Amino acid sequence: MGLLARAPAGDLAALWAEAGLSPAFAWARAPEFGGVMVRGRAGGTGAPFNLGEMTVTRCALTLEEGGAVGHACVAGRDREKARIAALCDALMQTAAAEEVRARILTPLAARMAQARRARAAKAAATKVDFFTMVRGEN
Amino acid sequence: MYVAVKGGERAIENAHAWLAEERRGDTSVPELSVAQIREQMGLAVARVMAEGSLYDPDLAALAIKQARGDLIEAVFLIRAYRTTLPRFGASRPIETADMACKRRVSATFKDAPGGQVLGPTFDYTHRLLDFALAAEGEVPPAPQAEPAEGPVPHITGFLNREGLIQQERPSEETPPDLTRQPLETPADRSLRLQALARGDEGFILGLGYSTQRGYAKNHAFVGELRIGDVEVEFDIPELGFAVTIAEIEVTECETVNQFKGSKLEPPQFTRGYGLTFGMAERKAISMALVDRAMRWRELGEDYVGAPAQDEEFVLYHCDSIQATGFVEHIKLPHYVDFQAELELVRRMRREAAEAQAAAGAAAMKEAAE
Incomplete structure (x- = not known):
């Protein structure tokens, strides 16, 4: 669920479309927008405080075949992303789990890891190398 | 005497229509998209999210567009939207x-x-205007280096x-929330x-x-x-x-x-x-x-x-x-308040003038005696 929530909506939608899965389902909770209060800690490690809210979309659904229940709670206001994430979550509890993993989750994780690596590599290129100047006199 | 009036609907409507036109600016210049603001005005978006107290880059970009770049007005729009959202709960403190x-x-x-x-970072730039940005062009990709592993x-x-x-004393206490209690x-x-x-x-x-x-x-x-x-x-x-x-x-x-x-x-x-x-x-x-x-x-x-x-x-x-x-509300109609103040100042002046006249008359009378 964490992977699906963090995934860029465009990548998830594209992989979902490529996988060609379209199981019948019924909404247990149709996608709805809401807010989650994000907390931080004083000094990074101390007492919690309320930093500010973020928008989220959540939904729950039941697959008609087998009755597996899928949940999603994703950042932003994106009903379609929440629907696909909940469907993946439900399918992961069925015989289609391997297919979902191979065709959606694994490539998604790879793309995200690549983006993360590229960012870390750019940051690494801005790391300061200190060198000490030789002092004069002798 | 003050008579209650209402009106201005047409003036307001027309003002807002003109605002929309001004927001768009010269139509021979391409219109800004929300995605362009989100991607290219990232620090303005960050400020609107922080002060609007709502993390949503798309909404913040939309608010900036609607507010014609007035970031406090954009924050206002985000705060207003925020109040319409049901609160699903609070996150664990971020690490x-x-x-x-x-x-x-x-x-x-x-x-x-x-x-x-x-x-x-902007640090170590020379703060010289870069006229190259006035011309459109592709940016070369940023250099990369082997990222260090480890925390x-x-x-x-x-x-x-x-x-x-x-x-810092760690605790798991539920913090107070100024959006819920005064x-x-x-x-x-x-x-x-x-x-x-x-x-x-x-x-x-x-x-x-x-x-x-x-x-x-x-x-x-x-x-x-x-x-x-x-x-x-x-x-x-x-x-x-x-x-x-x-x-x-x-x-x-x-x-x-x-x-x-x-x-x-x-x-x-x-x-x-x-x-x-x-x-x-x-x-x-x-x-x-x-x-x-x-x-x-x-x-x-x-x-x-x-x-x-x-x-x-x-x-x-x-x-x-x-x-x-509070600062800006004083530009809005305060006709009743002001009418009352006007009455008050007029009365005080009348009373002061009467008192002066009475004192003058008394002094004249005294002098005459």
Whole structure:
């Protein structure tokens, strides 16, 4: 669920479309927008405080075949992303789990890891190398 | 006498229509898309999210477009939208120690593990206008280097080990929320941090600057400034466990301040803390300075009457929406209030004139006698 929530909506939608899965389902909770209060800690490690809210979309659904229940709670206001994430979550509890993993989750994780690596590599290129100047006199 | 009137609907409608036209500007120039604002005005988006107290880059970009670039107006739009959202709950506190940093610098330790990572910064630019940006063109990709593996620990952790810095006391208490209960002073630190995090950058900057110039002086170093992505974990009640629902970008600043000790604490370094949504280091540094100044009571320092120490002054004036609401409302019709004042001034003048006339008459009479 964490992977699906963090995934860029465009990548998830594209992989979902490529996988060609379209199981019948019924909404247990149709996608709805809401807010989650994000907390931080004083000094990074101390007492919690309320930093500010973020928008989220959540939904729950039941697959008609087998009755597996899928949940999603994703950042932003994106009903379609929440629907696909909940469907993946439900399918992961069925015989289609391997297919979902191979065709959606694994490539998604790879793309995200690549983006993360590229960012870390750019940051690494801005790391300061200190060198000490030789002092004069002798 | 005052007669109640209503009207102006047509004038208002037409004013708003003209506003829409002005917002669009010269139609021979292509219109800005919300995605363009989100991607290319990222720091404005960050500020609107931080002060609007709602992390949603798309909404913040839309608000900036609607507000014609007036960021306080954009914050107002976001705050108004925020109130329409049902609150699903609160996240677990974000773990900034696990941040995927794109920038991380320390002014106190040159050789900190993880190193000094400048990231995409304005620092060390010459602040010369770059006329090349006036022409459209592709930007070459940024250089890459082999990223170092391993954690990037908080710098204050090193001082903690030696006991040279005041410790933060971890707790799992539910913090007060000024969006749910009215803000009252004295406010505890968590409430102050919430207010500062959504406070106006300019106001917090000015107050932070005042602490450096000698008002509630606390000579501060930036122990650490880090910007990057952190995961947000949220307990899903139906599932009974927490899941990651997002990665958000935040800026964190920890200041390390000289402290000669007090009746309550031994000589040691003390800390100020700043945390904001998005990339907003000016705000985070300023917030840390003001946070430190307001901690005088818990650290047993003297209250010297400095504005940044006065939590009632800071907390009740740092919110740009409250401030602009009250400041700007005086331009709206106050016909009844003003009519009353007009009556009052006229009466006072009449009474003063009558009193003067009476005094004059009495003096004349006295002189005549």
